[in-house]
Amino acid sequence: MDRRNFLGLAASGTLLGAFGLSTPAFADLPSLRFRDMYSRGKDLSDEAIALEGQRIxxxxxxxxxxxPEINFFVLTKTPMATCPFCDDATDWPNDIVLSYFEGDMKFTRFSNLIRVEGTFDTGIETDGPTGFVSKVRLLDTSYTIL
Structure with a gap:
């Protein structure tokens, strides 16, 4: 079993419960659901604004x-077979989050449900190398397959 699959089982409590261990540290982090990120149209919700700068x-x-050589992936609400690239922040969909990571990361299948941890960041930014425009981001991202 590879490390991500092991961590995914651990995150779900399957392995941890069997060994009488507690859940991983990110279980104590605040969570944000896609449906709770925006209040009206393209305005961030009060809940999302309150999470700015926090690990979530x-x-x-x-x-x-x-x-393959980029240092981010796009977290989506539903599985997408292609990257939902946006060229204008006014068209930024409310069901994607740009997720930056440090170092090397193994990408997973688009159909795998994942739990992502990162520092929540907001505001319109453009990624220099790709031109990808984002409105919300997770920084220093890691993930586990569920």
């Missing part, structure tokens, strides 16, 4: 990367 947990799917 989100659950979703990893869209396929634009290209």
């Amino acid at each position: 947990v989100m659950t979703g799917y990893m869209a396929p990367p634009l290209k």
